[in-house]
Amino acid sequence: MSSKKNWFFMSAIVSTVIAARLIIAAPQQTTALAGEENAHYAKKAKYVFYFIGDGMAMPQINSTEIFKGTLSSKDPMSKDKLNFTVFPNQGMQTTQSANSFITDSAAAGTALASGHKTANDVLGVDPTNAIKFKSMAEMAKEKGMKVGIVSSVSIDHATPAVFYAHEPSRNNFYEIALAMGSSGFDYFAGGGLLSPTGKKKDKTDALEIAKQKGYKIVNDQNAIMNLSKNDGKVIAIQPGLANDEAMQYEIDRTNQLSLADFTSKGIELLDNPNGFFMMVEGGKVDWAGHANDAATSVHDVMSFDNAIAEALKFYAKHPDETLIVVTGDHETGGMTIGFAGTKYETFFNKINKQTLSYEEFDKQIKTYRATAGEGGGNLQDWLPVLANEFGLTELTAYDKERLSEALAQSMIEPKKRIKDEQTYLLYGGYEPFSMTVTHILNQKAGIGWTTYAHTGVAVPVFAQGVGGEMFQGYYDNTDVAKKMMSIMGLKFQQ
């Protein structure tokens, strides 16, 4: 009897508490309750920028700051901050996927876009391909916001694709391209499509299908810059793309549009009374990391930072309604500041002498191979080139030995090269001579690399604007998405 009484008493209290919570929550349904999963942030961000530097963690960011500082000042110890490293809110996120401490971009992107863990190679679905994970971009679109997806690599690549596609493999490029056309998103820009007609090139062009679904497709610099809100849904592809349908590396870019250009155009097209969500990926920081090319990496981080400057201009006009989040999906290359040969010193001015990416340098090697051929090639031919294009004027006997061996390897047609352990550890499947040149230059600058793949270190998060303080602390990559959804008034789906 008394226990029953107690039960009634307790349940009355519980009901009262629940009722009180409902009353508090009712007017806005957004009151944050401490510790509650997916608690909604009280104030909503109307304009949301999500900048993802692929393969960009602290070493890439620090290196760029030291590089800028070295160039801009007579004080050799100066470090120039980047636009985003001065954001008032900073945190760290762990990046492991559902099946590895070293994530790939598909699993990391799925976490950053939807708040769910999945396995490496899997895009926007669970590892068994049974559950689709809705991304914040899809939710934002449903809510009536405009949505933009910008990348310096192909727009069907893993990081942009996690925001609109759901595939058991990131390599299902045709299916991903179809998902792009069906997304209803307002602005796709930057790189092209890797497989618009499918693996066998026998399918209807995905861009044609997108056109039928109302997209305007532009592939001309003037046409892109002249786009206006009257053009409706747009797919804007940089003309003259580099390898793999990606924009050129910043270090190689001449008069082509920059990531900042695509970002400012996006802001212009997406700005509307219902707000917008725009994801901008700096995709080639990752590629430069895979190739262990530090100069190319820092130039791409600077290009990414310039794109963030465009968001900051918008932020200055709408500081109470805008959120900018900047992070990476994982680290690439095992880049670090410090090398055995340079001990406690760095010489970042040395990488400023590099005038082109490894990718452009590869083309010169290919041309040379066509005449020199297997068993041919002489390092002497290359010494003036290494001086002019990489500032490598002081080569030791050991450097020359490494370069000669690599040059000999590069004179063999790629398909005929031996694929043994030593070759992989030295060159990672890249052009041996290019790889050795950048390794030697980076090492002289005091920059080390440990891998041609990704690493499992944590990645920093920088936030400014509405709800920015939620990004302080040390959390998981899935939490980045959950925090953003909360600030955008979107419901994280379990």
Ligand SMILES: [Zn+2]
């Ligand atoms: Zn990545």
